[in-house]
Amino acid sequence: MVNKSIWSLSTSTERRETLKGTITTDTAIIGGGLAGVLTAHFLEQAGRNCVILEAARIGSGQTKNTTAKVTSQHGLIYGKLIESVGKEKAGQYAAANQEAIRRYKILVDKYQIDCDWKDCPAYLYTARHTRKIREEYEAVKRLGIPAELTEKTELPCPVKLALKFKDQGRFHPLKFLYKMAAGLQIYENTKVKDVKENVVITDQGEVHAKQIIFACHYPFLNVPGYYFMRMHQERSYVVSVKHADMMEGMYYGIDSDALSYRSAGEVLLVGGGGHRTGKAPTGDPYEYLAHMAESYWPDCVETARWSAQDCMTLDHIPYIGQFSHSRPNWYVATGFGKWGMTSSMVSAMILTDLICKRENPYAEVFSPLRYNVQASAGNFIKDSGHAAAGLLKRAVWIPQEKLEQVHAGEGAVVEHEGHKYGVYKSETGETYAVSAHCPHLGCQLEWNAHEKSWDCPCHGSRFDYRGRHLDEPAQEDILCRKKEGK
Incomplete structure (x- = not known):
């Protein structure tokens, strides 16, 4: 089954032209996902001219892979925030x-989308x-979010207690995005290569x-900014199934083996199996999700499967605001965790106010210029350790004979003629050898058997088995050599 989200399978939009030459604008926005499009919309409404630069197609990044829950329920977050940054900022x-x-x-409603x-x-x-749920409920009450405890849910699995957030929402993210993008100045297939002061340099112009x-x-x-030192990336997985019970609510489990659920038309989305990018999951996450769905609804049929990649900050709060102290006219929206829908809108609200020189009541807690030792120190040490471990692997010797041990449909890192390669053998016998080191900062790549990709355990860059770039922070493909099968 092709890994593609139900959102991508069910809608499309017209192509936009590429940038040609040099142009001037008030605000250049790098990225044509929800955060970029919403920010451009609000800035245009405020009288600013905007240009969006998208490396591929609008919505083709993480927006197309979301489960599209529009909710302020972000896991066990509010108790932690009150403890780490205080009640005022947690309230923001x-x-x-x-x-x-x-x-x-x-x-x-306004645009009848x-x-x-x-x-x-x-x-x-x-x-x-249940204690964790009750503690989160007390934190939520202190912050004024309408919520209640309940033992009643629509779930097919045993539930001892649930915390219900009222008046949340769900939608089709690409249908919404395409409508909001109408009328905006967007250049697709225009990859940004560098930014210098007030100039964005792309492969098509400036x-x-x-x-x-x-x-x-x-x-x-x-x-x-040093954002590569302040975030790591994680992957998560979703399958959609029909002939399962449809659910009015959206569900997110806090137990280590718990799943997430939401209905979308005639299908139910079942999500879970998350892990740090570059760290192989235990078992096949897609097969696990499909198995769990079948165990609850024996007649269900899988219709799609896909995965997402999320940036996780040190203190679990997105970085939204001024890019760095040394770049007062650069801004950033990143580190959304697994909650990109509301975070995209929050980004648009905050960035619009900052650029328009207006006060924003939420900007302080999201500021990328923050540094909170209590909330961040432990995770920073842990993330730095992961990066160092990846770099140290460059010195590990892998014998030549391991090349012959790579079976069809599998990938592995091998040593050949003094160089390390990531080797993948296709089911039809072709062998693809790519550089085993990430071009971002040189960490050794790990094989992701479930998505046939080479993933960086340090900062989350990803490449397909041909070496083609899939995810940042790396910007370039990696060298690939192909040998035809017999």
Whole structure:
């Protein structure tokens, strides 16, 4: 089965032209996903001219791979935030995400967007950890989010307790995106290669702008900002099935083996199996999700499967605002965790106000210029350790004979003539050898057997088995040599 989301399979839009030559604008936005498009819309409404630069097609990055839950329910987040950054800033985070839901509803109604919007509750549930749910409920109450405890859910699995967030929403993200993008100045298939002061340099030309926004999932410049030291990336998986029970609510489990659920038309989305990018999951996550769905609904039929990649910050709060102290006219929106829908809208609200020199009540907690030792130190050490471990692998010797041990349909890192290669053998016998080191900072790549990709365990760059670039922060393909099968 082809790995493609139901959103990509069910809608499309006209192609946009590529950039040609040099142009000038008020604001250049790098990235044509929800964060970039919403920010451009709000800035245009405020009288600013914007240009969006997209390396592929609009919505072709993480927006097409979301489960599209528009919710302020972000796992066990609010108790942690109160403890780490205080009640005031935790309240900013909560209020910003609640306002994001309201803004989505306003836009859907104002522009009559046919995007399958559905008002619905969101549940945090457990089969074991009721104390954690009750503690989160107390935190949520302190921050003024409408929520209640309940033991009643629509789930087919045992549930001891759930925390119900009222008045949340779900929708078709690409239908919404395509409508909001209409009328905006967007250049597709225009890959940004570098940014210098007020100039965005692409493979098709240059854009001179007063402000530059990095809304491209992962900021690809290492300096300034040092975002590669402040985030790691994680992968998660989804299957859609028909002939399963449809659910009014959206569900997110806090137990280690719990799944997430939401209905989308005639199919049910079942998600889970997350892991750090570059670290092989235990078993096949797609088969696990399909097996769990079948165990609950024996007659269900899988219709699609896909995966997403999320940037995880040190303190679990996105970086939205000024890019760095040394670049006052650069802005960034990244580190959304697994909650890209509300975070995209929050980004648009904050960045628009910052650029228009207006006060924003939520900007402080999301500021990329923050540094919170209590919230961040432990995770920073852990993430740095992962990066160092990846770099140290460059010295590991892998014998030549391991090349012959790679079976059809498998990939492995091998040593050949003094160089390390990632070798993949196709089912028809072709052998593809790529550089085993990520071009970003040189970490050794790991084989992802379930998606046939080479993944970087340090910072999350990904490449297909031919060496073609899939995910940032790396910007280039890796060298590939192909040998035809017999």
